[in-house]
Amino acid sequence: MKAMSHAEASNILQYSPFNSSVDPSFWHKLSHVKLDIDRLEEKVRPIWGYYSNAIPPGLTSYLHVDCSAYNTEYEVQKPLLASYGILLNKNTLEAFKNCNKIALLEELGQELWQNITSGEALKNPALLSRFFLLTYADLKKYHFYYWCAFPAPNFPTITLNKQPLRLADVFSEKQVTELAKVYLEVDDWRERGYFLIKVDSDGDSSCISILPLCDVRAVPVAIPDGEDIKKTEGIYVGVADPCPLHDHPGWPLRNLLALLSYHCSELVGSRLKVLCLRLRLRPCSTWSTEDSLILEVTLPPSPTTEPPSPETFPPHFESEALDSPNELTFHVNNTAHSSGNKLKWVGWERNERGKFGPRKMNLSSSMDPVKLAETSVDLNLKLMKWRLMPQLDLDLIKNSRCLLLGSGTLGCSVARTLLGWGVRYITLVDNGCVSYSNPVRQSLFTYKDSLNSGRPKSEAAADALRAIFPGVESRGVQLNIPMPGHPIGPSLLADTKTSTQLLEELIDSHDVLFLLMDSRESRWLPTLIAASKRKVR
Amino acid sequence: MAGTVSLQEFHRCITQLLTISDRLADGWTILNKETPEKTYLMKKIIVPDTDNKLDVDATVLPLEEHLDDVLKDENAIAEQKIGTLTWEYHVLYSHSYSVPTLYFNAWTIDGRLLSLEDMWRHVNAKFQDIMKEDGWSVLTQQEHPVLRRPFYLLHPCRTAEFLDCFQGKSSNIVITWLSSVGPVVGLTLSAQYGQTVSTE
Numbered sequence: 001m002k003a004m005s006h007a008e009a010s011n012i013l014q015y016s017p018f019n020s021s022v023d024p025s026f027w028h029k030l031s032h033v034k035l036d037i038d039r040l041e042e043k044v045r046p047i048w049g050y051y052s053n054a055i056p057p058g059l060t061s062y063l064h065v066d067c068s069a070y071n072t073e074y075e076v077q078k079p080l081l082a083s084y085g086i087l088l089n090k091n092t093l094e095a096f097k098n099c100n101k102i103a104l105l106e107e108l109g110q111e112l113w114q115n116i117t118s119g120e121a122l123k124n125p126a127l128l129s130r131f132f133l134l135t136y137a138d139l140k141k142y143h144f145y146y147w148c149a150f151p152a153p154n155f156p157t158i159t160l161n162k163q164p165l166r167l168a169d170v171f172s173e174k175q176v177t178e179l180a181k182v183y184l185e186v187d188d189w190r191e192r193g194y195f196l197i198k199v200d201s202d203g204d205s206s207c208i209s210i211l212p213l214c215d216v217r218a219v220p221v222a223i224p225d226g227e228d229i230k231k232t233e234g235i236y237v238g239v240a241d242p243c244p245l246h247d248h249p250g251w252p253l254r255n256l257l258a259l260l261s262y263h264c265s266e267l268v269g270s271r272l273k274v275l276c277l278r279l280r281l282r283p284c285s286t287w288s289t290e291d292s293l294i295l296e297v298t299l300p301p302s303p304t305t306e307p308p309s310p311e312t313f314p315p316h317f318e319s320e321a322l323d324s325p326n327e328l329t330f331h332v333n334n335t336a337h338s339s340g341n342k343l344k345w346v347g348w349e350r351n352e353r354g355k356f357g358p359r360k361m362n363l364s365s366s367m368d369p370v371k372l373a374e375t376s377v378d379l380n381l382k383l384m385k386w387r388l389m390p391q392l393d394l395d396l397i398k399n400s401r402c403l404l405l406g407s408g409t410l411g412c413s414v415a416r417t418l419l420g421w422g423v424r425y426i427t428l429v430d431n432g433c434v435s436y437s438n439p440v441r442q443s444l445f446t447y448k449d450s451l452n453s454g455r456p457k458s459e460a461a462a463d464a465l466r467a468i469f470p471g472v473e474s475r476g477v478q479l480n481i482p483m484p485g486h487p488i489g490p491s492l493l494a495d496t497k498t499s500t501q502l503l504e505e506l507i508d509s510h511d512v513l514f515l516l517m518d519s520r521e522s523r524w525l526p527t528l529i530a531a532s533k534r535k536v537r
Numbered sequence: 538m539a540g541t542v543s544l545q546e547f548h549r550c551i552t553q554l555l556t557i558s559d560r561l562a563d564g565w566t567i568l569n570k571e572t573p574e575k576t577y578l579m580k581k582i583i584v585p586d587t588d589n590k591l592d593v594d595a596t597v598l599p600l601e602e603h604l605d606d607v608l609k610d611e612n613a614i615a616e617q618k619i620g621t622l623t624w625e626y627h628v629l630y631s632h633s634y635s636v637p638t639l640y641f642n643a644w645t646i647d648g649r650l651l652s653l654e655d656m657w658r659h660v661n662a663k664f665q666d667i668m669k670e671d672g673w674s675v676l677t678q679q680e681h682p683v684l685r686r687p688f689y690l691l692h693p694c695r696t697a698e699f700l701d702c703f704q705g706k707s708s709n710i711v712i713t714w715l716s717s718v719g720p721v722v723g724l725t726l727s728a729q730y731g732q733t734v735s736t737e
Contacts, residue, residue: 014614261564352618357601361648518580
């Protein structure tokens, strides 16, 4: 996996973005909801997604969405973590395309910012895990277009003085397992995404505990000056990290650092130890945190950005107001720090080509009933072939274009059998209509076909084939086959010429000819034509 | 009949399997708990996909937008997207054969289900010889009894014969069975499951 970093020289902390992973079951559910509940309404819906910080190397950070997205209450199994999502399903591809993606991102960003500034996100840090899913479902073709966004502010920009450290290089073997054990004992997933880790050392043994993030202002988080980051004791800012890369953390840390920048003015300028907690299941089935990263982070002293709303930054003027977050006073003219850059929001996912654009899932093979019928028939034939006659060339049979002259008892039975063998192209020819006595012997016709002087046989037969198997290409042609020994008067001459021509064209355009008529004379002309064209009959 | 498992026994076994699974946090969940005839276990894993190349879909290209300037972000790395395969495994009870059955499916990142031929190729190399001879009776495709969508399965016709060998020697026949047949299609059970089976 290549990680192209533009800012390698200046060591800016760079995050690995989330990749959306949408399960087909989500689309099944969305289709039902759209058809039964939403219909033409295009309103936003809250949904759930989930991610994991137990990713094996070789993969990347995923945000999963499946049918559980629609649950009201959400239960995640350890070590999974949930993410708050919003779904907006558009009714047309045009509407999907014309949605203002930047405006949407702004709105999402503002909501996140609101959660941060109000202090809600400090109490329930799981609110920092959010995503947005814009979709369009083509329910005729079962094509699903989607574009996911993971809103995050593009600040603070952190410069790392050192490369990230691997936890196994700092913690002892025992501590690495102890941390995993203690972490997995936290039952509420809301407390497993963003938290604090306290490591006390008491001589030989060490005591590791997980504290809720809201304690961040009550415990000594900042590393004292001069202390080595490799010292294991102390308080770590913890985040469940879904990224397995050894030199970059995943996306969740981004919103966490923005939250801390805002609320912990006293930490600005100090060094913090950040622990990106990653779980790994060892072969002996114990969990370990050995691949976690430790970052030394210094929150920037004064941001060069300001949010577009009337609130301004920096937070160190508002440290008193933070005790009652609902009464933040807004200082509008803090121009010393504004450099004209607005607080920007990022987070739209790039597609497989690295461009900003939606992705598509084609589920016709598992959702389109016509396709399902086709694959079912094919599979059935393949199984028969392997069992009985492996040398059979089913594709040859499937692609044979069959012309059936005569749609009576023989014609119907042959047509049915050909369907059973997987033939997909069948043309039926006849000159008569379905009579009352036909349906009992001629298996493609029903009583209804014989009413009102009877439907033309070839057409009724072709329709019946399609009703049995929609994947067949069937056609009915009403034709009088000219016969030797039957006089052709002047009134019939023109018709006879057209019929002969049509017959020749039909034989030409098919591979196999079946002579299923009820008279011997009618077989003469087709046989002659077919022989001259060397067709199978 | 010898080697068969009753529905109650199946339920007892999968409940025990789940208890161990929760402790190991290895991903098994139970579905349809309320309807005992339709209850089944499910596990999903994602693996890198080296075989399937993603086709560029013509309908998606015109939807791309030039947002690189507005969304310029020096704080994010640009990674190459890797293809993945998602495998889903279901353990169901077969009422007609009275044995547990393993259903599974795999799909690419753009939703395409693997074909039967693809599946056969994915079968563990050690079992390839058996597959050549008798493939269709081992790994085949059917409609999932509960979800009614096409799923692959290890055909249950010989399972009873196989389970008969363990008559009385295993306290959890589902774990014994799953640990034996799962590896054929890439599903493994941690050795920790074995501890329960032998001590009882």
